[in-house]
Amino acid sequence: MLRARFAEDKLASLYRAGRIVGGVYLGRGQEALSAAGGVALRKGDVFAPLIRDMAGRLAFGEPLIDVMRTYLGSRLGPMKGRDGNIHRGDLARGILPMISHLGAMVSATAGVLLAKRMKKEKGSVGLTCLGDGATSTGSFHEGLNVAAVEKLPLVVVVADNAYAYSTPKDRQFACADLLDRAKGYGIEGEGVDGTDPEACLDVLGRAVQKAREGSGPQLVVGRLLRLCGHGEHDDGLYVEKELKNSERGRDCLSVMEKMTQDRGMGKDWEKWKEAAHQEVEEAVKKASEEPVPDPFEEDWRATRTQGAAEAWVEE
Amino acid sequence: MLRARFAEDKLASLYRAGRIVGGVYLGRGQEALSAAGGVALRKGDVFAPLIRDMAGRLAFGEPLIDVMRTYLGSRLGPMKGRDGNIHRGDLARGILPMISHLGAMVSATAGVLLAKRMKKEKGSVGLTCLGDGATSTGSFHEGLNVAAVEKLPLVVVVADNAYAYSTPKDRQFACADLLDRAKGYGIEGEGVDGTDPEACLDVLGRAVQKAREGSGPQLVVGRLLRLCGHGEHDDGLYVEKELKNSERGRDCLSVMEKMTQDRGMGKDWEKWKEAAHQEVEEAVKKASEEPVPDPFEEDWRATRTQGAAEAWVEE
Amino acid sequence: MSITYLDAIRAAQEKALRDDPSVFIYGQDVGKFGGAFKATKNLAEKYPGRVIDSPISEDAMVGLAVGAAMEGMKPVVEMQFADFSTVGLNQMLNHAATTYWRTGRPCPMVLRLPSGGTPGSGPFHSQSMETIYSHYPGLVVMTPATVEDAYSMLLEAIGMEDPVVFCEHKLLYYHLKAEALPSEAVPAFRAHVARPGRDVTCVAYSAMVHEALAAAEELAGEGHEIEVVDLRTVKPLDTDTILASVARTGRLLAVGESWPWGGASAEVVARVASEGFELLDAPPQRLNAKDTPIPYHPNLWAAHRPTAVRIAAALREVLRY
Amino acid sequence: MSITYLDAIRAAQEKALRDDPSVFIYGQDVGKFGGAFKATKNLAEKYPGRVIDSPISEDAMVGLAVGAAMEGMKPVVEMQFADFSTVGLNQMLNHAATTYWRTGRPCPMVLRLPSGGTPGSGPFHSQSMETIYSHYPGLVVMTPATVEDAYSMLLEAIGMEDPVVFCEHKLLYYHLKAEALPSEAVPAFRAHVARPGRDVTCVAYSAMVHEALAAAEELAGEGHEIEVVDLRTVKPLDTDTILASVARTGRLLAVGESWPWGGASAEVVARVASEGFELLDAPPQRLNAKDTPIPYHPNLWAAHRPTAVRIAAALREVLRY
Ligand SMILES: Cc1ncc(C[n+]2csc(CCOP(=O)(O)OP(=O)(O)O)c2C)c(N)n1
Ligand SMILES: Cc1ncc(C[n+]2csc(CCOP(=O)(O)OP(=O)(O)O)c2C)c(N)n1
Ligand SMILES: [Mg+2]
Ligand SMILES: [Mg+2]
Numbered sequence A, B: 001m002l003r004a005r006f007a008e009d010k011l012a013s014l015y016r017a018g019r020i021v022g023g024v025y026l027g028r029g030q031e032a033l034s035a036a037g038g039v040a041l042r043k044g045d046v047f048a049p050l051i052r053d054m055a056g057r058l059a060f061g062e063p064l065i066d067v068m069r070t071y072l073g074s075r076l077g078p079m080k081g082r083d084g085n086i087h088r089g090d091l092a093r094g095i096l097p098m099i100s101h102l103g104a105m106v107s108a109t110a111g112v113l114l115a116k117r118m119k120k121e122k123g124s125v126g127l128t129c130l131g132d133g134a135t136s137t138g139s140f141h142e143g144l145n146v147a148a149v150e151k152l153p154l155v156v157v158v159a160d161n162a163y164a165y166s167t168p169k170d171r172q173f174a175c176a177d178l179l180d181r182a183k184g185y186g187i188e189g190e191g192v193d194g195t196d197p198e199a200c201l202d203v204l205g206r207a208v209q210k211a212r213e214g215s216g217p218q219l220v221v222g223r224l225l226r227l228c229g230h231g232e233h234d235d236g237l238y239v240e241k242e243l244k245n246s247e248r249g250r251d252c253l254s255v256m257e258k259m260t261q262d263r264g265m266g267k268d269w270e271k272w273k274e275a276a277h278q279e280v281e282e283a284v285k286k287a288s289e290e291p292v293p294d295p296f297e298e299d300w301r302a303t304r305t306q307g308a309a310e311a312w313v314e315e
Numbered sequence C, D: 001m002s003i004t005y006l007d008a009i010r011a012a013q014e015k016a017l018r019d020d021p022s023v024f025i026y027g028q029d030v031g032k033f034g035g036a037f038k039a040t041k042n043l044a045e046k047y048p049g050r051v052i053d054s055p056i057s058e059d060a061m062v063g064l065a066v067g068a069a070m071e072g073m074k075p076v077v078e079m080q081f082a083d084f085s086t087v088g089l090n091q092m093l094n095h096a097a098t099t100y101w102r103t104g105r106p107c108p109m110v111l112r113l114p115s116g117g118t119p120g121s122g123p124f125h126s127q128s129m130e131t132i133y134s135h136y137p138g139l140v141v142m143t144p145a146t147v148e149d150a151y152s153m154l155l156e157a158i159g160m161e162d163p164v165v166f167c168e169h170k171l172l173y174y175h176l177k178a179e180a181l182p183s184e185a186v187p188a189f190r191a192h193v194a195r196p197g198r199d200v201t202c203v204a205y206s207a208m209v210h211e212a213l214a215a216a217e218e219l220a221g222e223g224h225e226i227e228v229v230d231l232r233t234v235k236p237l238d239t240d241t242i243l244a245s246v247a248r249t250g251r252l253l254a255v256g257e258s259w260p261w262g263g264a265s266a267e268v269v270a271r272v273a274s275e276g277f278e279l280l281d282a283p284p285q286r287l288n289a290k291d292t293p294i295p296y297h298p299n300l301w302a303a304h305r306p307t308a309v310r311i312a313a314a315l316r317e318v319l320r321y
Helices: A001-016 A031-040 A054-060 A064-072 A104-118 A139-150 A177-183 A195-214 A242-246 A252-262 A264-290 B001-015 B031-042 B054-059 B064-072 B104-118 B138-150 B178-185 B197-212 B254-262 B266-289 C005-019 C058-070 C081-104 C132-134 C145-157 C207-220 C240-247 C262-277 C299-302 C308-320 D005-019 D058-070 D082-103 D130-133 D147-159 D208-220 D239-249 D265-275 D298-304 D308-320
Strands: A046-048 A127-132 A156-158 A188-193 A218-223 B046-048 B126-130 B154-160 B188-193 B217-224 C023-027 C051-053 C074-078 C107-116 C140-142 C163-169 C192-195 C200-204 C228-230 C231-233 C250-255 C285-287 D022-027 D051-055 D074-078 D110-117 D141-142 D164-168 D192-194 D200-204 D224-231 D233-235 D251-256 D286-287
Touching: A001 A064, A001 A264, A001 D192, A031 A054, A031 A127, A031 A195, A031 A252, A046 A054, A046 A104, A046 D141, A054 A064, A054 B001, A104 A139, A104 A156, A104 D058, A104 D082, A139 A156, A139 A177, A139 B138, A139 C250, A139 D058, A156 A195, A156 B126, A156 D192, A177 A218, A177 B178, A177 C200, A188 A195, A188 B178, A188 D192, A188 D224, A195 A218, A195 D200, A218 D164, A218 D224, A252 A264, A264 B001, B001 B031, B001 B064, B001 B266, B001 D251, B031 B126, B031 B254, B031 C145, B046 B054, B046 B104, B054 B064, B064 D251, B104 B126, B104 B138, B104 B154, B104 C058, B104 C081, B138 B154, B138 B178, B138 C058, B154 B197, B154 C005, B178 B188, B178 B217, B178 D130, B188 D082, B197 B217, B197 B254, C005 C023, C005 C074, C005 C145, C005 C228, C058 C081, C058 C107, C058 C262, C081 C107, C081 C163, C081 D082, C107 C145, C132 C140, C132 C163, C132 C262, C132 D130, C140 C145, C140 C299, C140 D192, C145 C262, C192 C207, C192 C240, C192 D147, C200 C207, C200 C308, C207 C228, C207 C250, C207 C285, C207 C308, C240 C262, C262 C285, C262 D265, C262 D286, C285 C308, C285 D265, D005 D022, D005 D074, D005 D147, D005 D164, D022 D058, D051 D251, D058 D074, D058 D082, D058 D110, D074 D265, D074 D308, D082 D110, D082 D164, D110 D141, D130 D141, D130 D233, D141 D147, D141 D192, D141 D286, D147 D164, D192 D208, D192 D239, D200 D239, D200 D308, D208 D308, D224 D239, D239 D251, D251 D265, D251 D308, D286 D308
Parallel strands: A046 A127, A127 A156, A156 A218, A188 A218, B046 B126, B126 B154, B154 B217, B188 B217, C023 C051, C023 C074, C074 C107, C107 C163, C140 C163, C200 C228, C200 C250, C250 C285, D022 D051, D022 D074, D074 D110, D110 D164, D141 D164, D200 D224, D200 D251, D251 D286
Antiparallel strands: C140 C231, C192 C228, D141 D233, D192 D224
16 A cells, blocks of 8 residues: 555656656555455456556565656556556556456456356456446446356445546436345345455455355455545536545555554554655666667567468367 | 337248348247337337337337348348348337447437437437447446436347347356446446336336436346247257246247236236237238338448538638 | 636536436536536536436446437436446447447437546546547548537537447646637538648647647748648548648648557558649658557657657658658 | 358367367357257257357457457357457457467467348348458458358368358348368468459458359359459468459459448458559459448348449440450
8 A cells, every 4th residue: 555655746746757658547545445355365366457546556566666667657667658547557467457448347357257267267256346337337237147147256336436537426327325236137246445454454355255265256345545646637616515524535655654653663664664765766766777769670570370370270 | 028029020921932132030039028119119219229129129119010021132121131130120100229238228318319319309328238248348338327427318128038149148247236336336236037027117117217207227137038940941949948848938029918917807818919910911021011221222322421621711 | 707617518418418308417426516527527416316326337327328329318327437438439420320320210319538648647637539430331520629629519419310439528628728619610510720720730639739820820830821720520520621730731630649550540541642632742740649558657658649749840851842 | 061151150169169179169159059040050069068049148248259269268159140240349450369479378269250131131131341340450251152161261260279250141041051060171361263254353251152153153244254253261361363364354343242441342442453454454343231220121231242243244344445
């Protein structure tokens, strides 16, 4: 969480300094929920993060250097500069490279899990994240329904931050709570206070566990606010003051800090902060010095099969 | 209902005789639910039927001759031979011409209702029908959600006949009952025995009434079976015997006949049958004698604006 | 006063809302927020109830517009980015586009697509989608290149009784400026000679018009007169204007920002080859983006799309023949 | 033994299931029922758990296949009709097609599209969608015209490491027959001279190959030798074979069953005009369906699509020049 927050703070300032390639979309205030997902997963699992999941990514094991490589346009990043920032992924590590179209990753993650089942790879879980707004997409519906029909070990985490960009939830859906959708898919669901790190760990741990044990898809709805604009170009002024000042508007990181102090670990917290800071700075420095993509060296071929294949002959 | 049944029986035999242009998809066994929708609506309302809604169409006022014109390829049909059969519609009468893509009519019907509201045309209801299988489409989800957000007077009738073509419901969704979806959209829903004509009239009457009074979208799920193949090319052998022999497999028309007889209206029933038969035969005869489309007279232009428009000048 | 391409789009929508009560705007964040690009800024306040925030449901957004259009309204739907319109494509291609021919009744609506590449926006926020929409019958597809056209063509689009796909180029939103909004305009279906010349006809549309003009300027320095034809609308395509130009120049280069296989540039070359074969003194050529997803890194992006430099090189090739 | 085009498709899937444990089939009603057209008949029984009925969720069907392909499986997805693939299009164009270039990892999957018009099937059960899929980078698009190709190309498609769109023509399903399945085949990316000739090159693909062959036969009676080139795969396009043919004949007619704006026929004409200008003795021409939705009534349908009669007329025009 700390690394995520500092990394994002750094990205925001680099963005303001004009040093970022592309846009910057942050997960400020949503770290607890996101990180809990990454923590609950283990190696061999699949993680399909969305735009606000820096914390979950790092918790799941994404190297910080890969983050900075993407934002700073290094050619050594996981997407080689072809795609970037929030879309970065690393199939070898089990991180799916998201496409922008909201909802699309739900069925894709289900597909990975179906493949694992067919390959008789047991015990893997898939976890995908999205926002409250993304639940309005047909993709979300189709994907979750398919996962339910196949009873796949898929955890879908909805970060309900009450807004989709500027659109408040009453313009997005008419149900009282997105958790009300679980029953319609015949799956289990649990809500959680997304500003409470311990509750998040608890609920996500349980959801992942259930999925792993064969209980089928799990829906988790975390209630929280994003404590930043939609992207760094946005001031987010449309978020209602009342909401901001409510419990929901708490900063999960402050909650975490207080918790740590209450447990007499205030010194550790400071140490962690220091370490995280340093790690971020080092990654930024390293990535900044790396080569950028070169169009002349680039392989401009979008398919792996090139030209005419060899004649096909029945063996 | 009688007219629908006879019309469809006739179409089935014409299909076997090779006299039908295109396919034939029937609503046998689903007439009670479908007709109840047509009956509950009134002039000025909008009806978006699907492939098994002959009964609802006729009850809503679609002329039988237009039915036969489409199936027999008359040029005088509402779609002039350009599109046909189950896709026929008549915007002037409030019958939306469906496209094949399942789920697509939900948002379109919502759009008609939104337009009526913006035009300050009050009191109109829209009713759209679909099958259990069509609830798996993203279109259904997006359309119903949008209607709920806008609180439109839309009634969505799901004819749950336990199969989508050959696919049984446990391969289609994992919820116990499709009615469980209503809450997730924040709307009201009611289930009904689709083989019971009185219950259908009752439930659909109420749903339409509620929508008309401003209670927002209504979901109605009718449980029944289709007593025919998916289309007339299909024998429907995949439908489980047990299900066929259950209450759900009753023929709503037999139920209706018995009800009529029980009320001492047996003679009337016979008279209605006779009249319906005759009407169907006459429509078939008339439509058969009408001219077919002529490609040389056809207007092959897919847009209304043709060629270069006149220069635009600010008034 | 100085008016941007984006201002023009906003102004056209405002005028349409003012003049025609059947017009309304529907899209994500278009209401109080004024849209992701601010193309509807202040319109919700001025026209209450007629500038409506939609859920993230592109299929339903277009479907709803189809229904509303059939019922006599004139919806203007904003996609947040053109790229997301794939999700609403079925309703556009199979519903909006087929309604008039199938039923004889019009389906007047406009789908606004913030299109085209900008540095760093990558594979899913950079697409030009006119090819897909133009291929299917029943749609009008406009691709304005100037501030004036953005205004007058959008007004014409909203006034039309057909479904119109309005491809706005994001790269032009802020930089392209004009002194004033036009009070009259060439009809949207007519192509426009943006720069006269007699050596090569360079057909372009949308942002590529400006790259073509820059290339023409460059070649003027080398003594060549390039005629730049701005298609303005790609479906229907104004073949007459193109052929008239090729009749003058005898040479053709068609430029498109979208991918090479089967886009507007292929259509232009095919038409000229078929209908204007004898006018040609050299093989008609095309220039498009590379056949890969649109790269995120600006270095790669600059090499992926046709630019003035690449257009100039292609024009020199055509001239060399 | 007599094998239909549909049998060949079924046989190829069976062979793939047998030979490669990573292959599975996913689609509506493909399981016990064997698919709407019976292209997967008996396969579920023979390969339990590997021929899977899907809900009516085209977006999720393709999305699921993308995920499975990224995880090393080789999914074959059947759309019930090509026309419904618009609903799954986003996952195909933006997810399947971009994965390899974006990540360097393959996304091997096949999307089977029962395509093309048959009498009475109307606007939503008759479409040919190769244009849309070919325009976007990252996909291979196959359009087999013969029983042999249906078999060998589908096998090649399933074996390929790229996402392949496999456009099968419904009109050929039952009528087209061969004596036996091939045991070797021309590579899928190579076009094939289906009938040699020296007067005009007629480029076609899918069902249009047979209309072109019939037209060629008709013109043979008038003393003209038409060379029919079957594209087989429209993306990538085998320009070499086309140019070699035009080098022999000097004349070109490109035929496509899809709509006129920007399809494979436009691409063929544009390439020949650009790369083979000097080979041409006459303007290269195109023939396509009319630019309206596909009519339901057989009378209208027959006039809407290119037929042997219309192709013959177009060929005579090309010869007359
Ligand atoms: C299909 C689709 N439509 C539109 C967008 C543009 N878009 C990107 S993020 C966003 C808002 C998402 O809101 P939500 O799902 O609540 O997530 P949050 O930003 O609140 O974390 C929108 C509309 C998109 N990415 N995909
Ligand atoms: C988007 C889409 N996918 C596939 C189809 C093909 N199709 C037509 S009817 C049908 C089955 C529909 O099942 P259901 O909704 O339960 O209705 P029923 O036939 O049982 O009345 C299918 C798969 C279609 N029309 N649209
Ligand atoms: Mg949100
Ligand atoms: Mg059903």
